[in-house]
Amino acid sequence: MTTSRRRFLRHAAAIGAAAVPPLWLGGCASSSPASAGLPVITPIATRTTSDVPRFDLGVASGHPSATSVVLWTRLAGSDLPERVEVRWEVAHDESFQRIAARGTETAEAAWGHSVHAEPSGLEPGRGYWYRFTALGDRSTAGRTRTAPAADAAARLRFAIASCQKYDSGHYAAWRDVAESELDLVMFLGDYIYETSSRPDALRRHEAGYVKTLDGYRARYATYKRDPQLQAAHASCPWLLVWDDHEVDNDYAGLQGAGLQPDFAAQRAAAYQAYWEHMPFPKAARPRLDGPGAPMRITSRLDWGRLARIHALDDRQYRDPQACPRPGQGGSNTVSLRDCPALIDPARSLLGTAQEQWLAEGWDVSRPWNLLAQQTIMTRHSWRDASQGDGLYWTDGWDGYAASRNRLLGVVETRKVPGVVVLGGDVHAHAVADLKADFDRPGAPVIASEFCGTSISSPGMPQERIDAARPFNPHIHHSRGDQRGTMRFTLDVKTLQAELRVVDNVADPTSPVRTDARFAVEAQRPGAQRA
């Protein structure tokens, strides 16, 4: 670990000292500023009016390009004026002596006093520090980096993470991410959960089920005050996609799972709050004049000559789930015989326009194409499917099999190199081969899949997953009883994966360890246990 990195982590640990359980700071000897004799960062001016620190929700960066990266914060406090000028700075050094870019953004009440700064003219493939100043307060400094130049040789160290249900566990997995010296975090959905907390929850959501703009804002604030999540955000840029719980469980386009008549208004509030709290560019801001406030999160990121990353949205444009329960929307688990709509070619998980955008954007010049998307792609039958009547969950790609076949068909016919599908949603670490025909053991492997488990959301009993293993021989690994992330190192030849697991999700200081390792060779689709 470099000296500046170590100092950054100490700094990050100091961010949320008021909110952090004492055990976390005390339990992490190497992260304690006092024990290392380093100065604890203090605000530049004494706060006089605010009831909370202005930068209580932390800082974040995201969606990097070779010359820019979005810098995010959101001001806190009940006494904020309508408009607040917020200064931002990007520096080459931790002490902000060598400034690379600076500017001012106006944080407006109408957009939750969020700040989305987009510096220009940064140098490709290098690390920076950034911070904000407003109303006499200064934020902590975050670490970020730009993507390498399009023609540069590069390596990529990244993690995937998803499903951080706050009331189900602590975020030791985020501490592990913050300490991992990564270039990029891909967050693949379920940043918040809209639900109320059970009376016996480990820690409580601040209110019940949310469906209003104020409600979603308060829910994000609850999550974002977690110091280990703040440290992970402040450690490197993130690329984000959403899943369903940022709005409502199992929603599809403009249809809520409960067929709520006011769902478009709920989605509009949720999309607005999502943009307000995430490091997306201003161009992605939801259009409040459209039904459900459409927001484009589909994006593409080239990482030097090494990889093209395609970030997908499988919620906003999907057809409703096939064969729901009577009088309901949302997911179900059904057999193919009872629900032929599972394979109806007219149905799509991505929508026609996004399917076409992906089909036309595969990169055959770089060795790797990474797909950052929400849910498990591999076929997963809950019973023997060899006689053609498997049992499938309708919310994932199994509910949209024709859409999956079209995607993999393009990869196969165009010989797209190094396709690795990254996902979340199912609260299980899963490693699988993707094939055009999952029922034919000899069918060629077209792509590799790594679906990461949840940060804290509860998973399915392992016995149920183990019972289905014989029906899905293309799945190499599947653990629903572990929480954590997946960490990757990507070079021209190989993708190396470490399945990181938290020993005890109820303990914010829990150790995090590598439970399994896999590797994929660029020229040879399919994961091998390493």
Ligand SMILES: [Fe+2]
């Ligand atoms: Fe989830």
